[in-house]
Amino acid sequence: MQRRNFVKLGGAAAALQCLPSIGFSQQGDVFRIGSLTPITGAGSPYGPGMQQAIRLAVDEVNAAGGAGGRKLELFTEDDQTKPDAAVLAAKKLIEVNKVQAVLGTWASGVTLAVMPLTDAAGLIQMNVSGAPAISTLDTKDLVWRFQATNDRFGAAFAEICTKRGFKRPATMAFNNASGLGNVEGFTKVWEKRGGKVAAHVTYEPNRPSYRSELQKILAAKPDVIVMGSYLPDTTIILREWFQSGADTKWIIPGWAANPDLVKALGAEVCEGIISVDTVSNEKSASYAQFDAAFTKATGKAASTNIYAAMAYDMVISLALAMEAAGPKATVEQINAKMRDVSNAPGTAVFTFAEGKAQLAKKAKVNYEGASSKLDFDKAGDVTPDFGVFIIEKGQLVRRDVVSITM
DSSP states (O other): OOGGGGGGGTTHHHHHTTSOTTTTSOOTTEEEEEEEEOSSSTTTTTHHHHHHHHHHHHHHHHHTTOBTTBEEEEEEEEOTTOHHHHHHHHHIIIIISOOSEEEEEOSHHHHHHHHHHHHHHTOEEEEOOOOTHHHHHOTTSOEEEOSOOHHHHHHHHHHHHHHTTOOSEEEEEESSHHHHHHHHHHHHHHHHTTOOOOOEEEEOSSOSOOHHHHHHHHHTOOSEEEEEOOHHHHHHHHHHHHHHTOOOEEEEETTTSSHHHHHHHOHHHHTTOEEEEEEOOTTSHHHHHHHHHHHHHHSSOGGGOHHHHHHHHHHHHHHHHHHHHOTTOOHHHHHTTHHHHHSSSSEEEOSHHHHHHHHHTTOOEEEOOSSSOOOOOTTSOOOOEEEEEEEETTEEEEEEEEOOOO
C-alpha cells in the first residue's frame, strides 16, 4: 500500500486509543502476525534477514500443525528505520491486516513510536531494540525484547574494561536513547565497582565534524573511550581521532564497529578497535536448526545477521505460548504464557514441534532459543552473552565471550 493511502488514517492513533484491549483477540482459525522490520534505511543490513527468519519460523509452526489450533498468517511491512514511516506501517498492519502481534522492530526510536499503538490495541510487540526506556514504558507487559538492553551493553563494556585492565575510561555518546543508554549503563557499573570516568561528551547527530568533542575527551587522557554510537558518526570520529595521532583504545558497539566501518576507514585506522555484540546461543540445537534453514533460504550463515535468530525466536516463543494457552485463547491469555514457555523450570525444548509435543503431555516447557536462552525478566527483557571482537588486519576476530548478570 502506498504512503498516500494512509493520509486518511491520520486520526487513527486517537481512534486506536479507544479500542478494547482484546479487540483482535479471536479471529477464527488464524493468528495474524505483522512483520515490521527495517528493509530500507540504517537497519537495512539486518531487516531483510529478520523478515526471512520470521517467515521460516511461521512455516515451521504451520508445518507442525499450527499453534493453539490456529495457523499463523504473516503480513510484512518495511519500517524504513524511521519512526514516522513505522507508525504508518504499523497502522496498516493493525487496521487493515488486523494483526494480533507486531514483530521485528529494530531501531529504538521505531519501537518507542510503535509501542503506543500496539499497547492501545492490546497487541503483543516484539523487538530487538536497546533503549532502556522501552522497559519502563511497557506498562501493560505486552512488549518482549530479544536483544540486550543498552544498559546491559554498558555493563558488558565495564566487564571488558576490567578484564583488559583499563584504568581511565572516558565515554562519548550519540544524543539519543540508545547511545546514552550504552554509556550510562557502563558508568553505573563502573562506578559501582569503585572506578571513575575521566570525561564524558554527548554529541548531536549529523555533524560534519566532531573534532571539538574529541579534543575535550582526549584532554582527559583516557586509556580507552567507550562509545554509544552509530556507524555514520563513528566513522567521522575515528577518522579525526586517527588524524590527531592519539593512541587511545576504543570499545564500540557492534552495530557501529563492523565490516562497513573497516570498509569506510581502512584496516590501519581500525586496527585494535574492540567491537562488542551479543552472540547467539550457538551451541544449542535450536541454533543449529535455524542456521541450517537460514543458510538454505538465503545462502548466508545465521552468524552474518545476529538479529535474524532473535526474529526467529519471536515466532517460536509466541507459538509455544499460543499452544500453552490453548484453542481460542485471547491475545491477553497468550501473552500471559510467554514466560511460562521460555523460562525455567521446565523440560528444555529446542523446536516448536518438541515443545508442542511436551505441552500435549501437560508438561512445563522451557524453550532454549536460537538467539539466547530466552529467560525473560520482569520487564520482558533477556540477557544474552556478549562477544568481544578485535579488529585485526581489517577482520573482526572474536577473542572472548562475556556473560553478565543483571
